[in-house]
Amino acid sequence: MIDIQFLILSLFATIVGWFAIFFVPDKIKGNITFGFVMITAILTSIPAMHALVAEEIEVAFSGISLTGNIPVRIDSLSAWFILIINFTSITGVIYGIGYMKQYSNQKSNLTIHWIQYLLFHSSMLWVCMVQNSIVFLIVWELMSLSSLMLVIFDHQNNKTLKAGLNYLVQMHIGVALLSVAFIWVYSSTGSLDFNAIAQFFQTHSNSWLFLIFFIGFGIKAGFIPFHSWLPHAHPAAPSHISGVMSGVIVKVGIYGILRMMTFLRSDFIIIGESILALSVLTGLFGIINSAVHRDFKKMLAYCTIENIGIVGIGMGLGLIGLGNGNNILIVLGFGGALLHTLNHSLFKSLLFFSAGSVYQQTHTRDMEKLGGLIHKMPQTAFIFLIGALAIGGLPPFNGFVSEFILYKGMLEGISSSNIYHVILIIVSFAGLAIIGGLSLLVFTKSFGTIFLGNQRTELHSVPAEVSFSMRMPQYIIIGIMLLIGIFPSFFFKYASQAVLNSFAGIESFDIITLNPFLNNLSLVGIYAAGFLILILAIYVTRSYLIKKNATQISSTWGCGYVAPKVSMQYTGKSYSKSLGKILGFVVSEKKKYEEIETIEIFPQGRKHSSYYVDFFENKMIGKITNRLQYFMNLFQFVQNGSLQMYIIYGLFFIAIVFLGTLFNII
């Protein structure tokens, strides 16, 4: 029962926090926010820990007549996500305090920012706990709106506002779909409790309702073709917000999908196959796009889409396991998905934070303008490098562990008797391998272009290492990533426990059957650590052996050319150009330039620019919105700016209301 009091206290903490932030002096607003985020996090983490190791917590608050009872449940699935949200929000706020120092003159803007941050944090937490449709939608909406406010911090900038509007509209298409789905359930079962969804699935066809839920949550999560808000919103937001959004808010979408999956009662196979296929495509699409973009925050946003694909591969495998009754596959699939959710929230927030440090020092997001930053910001470079290794799934870091589990899951699923599953899974197997290979290309490109070589352009100010308060949370994240990389079975045990508790139908499965796999996984951790030791040993031997050799510092070998210039360096664009050419049908390149006319006797200087467009945004969503805009423009004459016309509209309106009431129409 004490857990419930903690939860209620956490709500009070948030509300008190708003007032506190409002009234305290400007200088310590960030620190106060950190304090309240910390309090909320502790108060909600304790019940979550209990739910993860012991039994689930359930309480029903009595609501108003509209909502009925409001059940609040924390099972191990919710607990897993609550802990992820809390950790990333804490590191985000610590980093944010340092990051927002550059905006310290925008006092009122900052106050709103921090208040929204608190609201954002606790609304995400309550999304994972509340299980009443109406209240869920309200909290969901609070989360979307507060994150919108956080994204458009820099609202004087047109591009930021545009990205914010895009985000707002897409989130509401999602909410609309979710509302439809919940109303459908309500109209056939008469209950707003989430358990009614399970009832609904027991008696009705599963695919269609799940499809609506999937699209509704999938817009948040960023599955293709619903991903197009991500590459706009992430670059627009301040970096700690991008980190938290990419780290956890898309994961809340994953939570929604997983939650709905726990209610599924039939049609596992078809849903599983579709999600698996869509996820592989999402992963490939995300990583191919992130290879070609030169805005490094956009690159990271596309990379988030890729990782959502990897999480989706796990979910698809788990569903196929549910359909085939293969318990090991269920645990490896869903467990791998959960672990990758945690891993991605760690390394993606890390990458966004370090990218934010670069942005703070250089005021540009264009990697082609940077270069050689490793000499000016060695620690940020190191942090970005670790993030890049981890996200590429390279041992000894955590990304390898979850990808390894998914590969193992696929090898488990490949022995299925169904030939279509065998083919689908082997193709996904190769797909995941390509994703891995491509992410190596993406992150060697971005690390190389931003941090290595020579500085490409003159910057306004000389970049320097960021403050300790900004680096500290990043080192904490690195520590946890290494822990997962070296002791993977400890973390996976909890993930698989969460899977076992959440999915009906595999209660008969004994966790002991998983022990050989857990042992295998701990071997992976041990060998990863061994690899680190080997690297260290070779480095030490090398340092010892080359001590007596003469070393000399000279300029880079120019292959015989003696006057190399900085602009001759290989650029990031050319690095990924050959890939972009091969995959031109996915990432089409557009060029903007003016040809020189023959009549131009004295040609002026001109610009040539090329950029890549998103396939879905350009070919699908763009087409629809263009039509819509064309249709809407037909009514443009209504808004003609003349006051007389507006007064006539008013008169019309009054007349309609009058006549309507007169004839009892309204």
Place this chain on the structure above:
Amino acid sequence: MISFGLIILVSFFFTGIVIRTKSIASGRKGPGIFQPIKDIIRLFKKGAVYSETTSFIFQIAPGIYFASVVMAIMVIPFGQYKGIISFEGDFVFFAYVLALGKFFNIISALDTGSSFEGMGASREALYSMLAEPAFFLLMGSLALLTGHTSFHEIFMTFHFGSYISYALGVMATFVLVMICMIENSRMPVDDPKTHLELTMIHEVMILDNSGFDLGLILHATNLKFAMYGALIANLYFGVLPLYYSIPIFLVIQSLFAVAVGLLESFSARYRMSHNAQFIFTLSSVSLLIFFGVLMILGKLV
């Protein structure tokens, strides 16, 4: 442990055999087969020149590259004898450890800020990405066929029986040889003896490495050759006792080296722009293997 020792041993003379074969094919006598390792030992004693543009990445990268290859070799079994490291799914670990080495190799090339080295790095990243699915499809198919997921168990249970299995063996050998050539940037994809930086891949990436670091990188290449040779040899051992398998291993490695030498003597490098297509077709050979496996298991018909 046996495989580790033997691979190290073979790595000392593998490239020597390749060079010797090429010399004889072009009508020269050529150096002894231990010349490459002698060169490497000489490099270990030499001083080094570092570019002023480089950072700590350039210092640690060769070691990490070398360590990744050593780590990958530990995974390779020897017939019925396990490698030093063996667990279920170890071939995934094998591929990803090698990828880590490649990551550092690439960023150390970018660290120099040279236009040529970036070009090589870009190609290396692209080609190794394209070769990845071929390896995973091959190993996935073998895992499906044998029902095991570690190198050791897969090779233990892989038997030649039907005609299809011989075809599988030939195709698997082809895929592994080609992956080896791509990973080591050898002939059909890259010509190590070319003298134009614009057309090089691996060689151009290590232009700025010298002394001890260059020795490490060169020896890592030798080790990689022997490692892939050992993988191919493992396809054919089964559960033979040591007094047969060790000579067979040495013979297969030498044959592999001679084949590489002959290939490099009598064929020309592909056009750089066609390399990507060529490498990706390897995946289709792997897919053929996959369908062969399905046929053996009776799942197709």
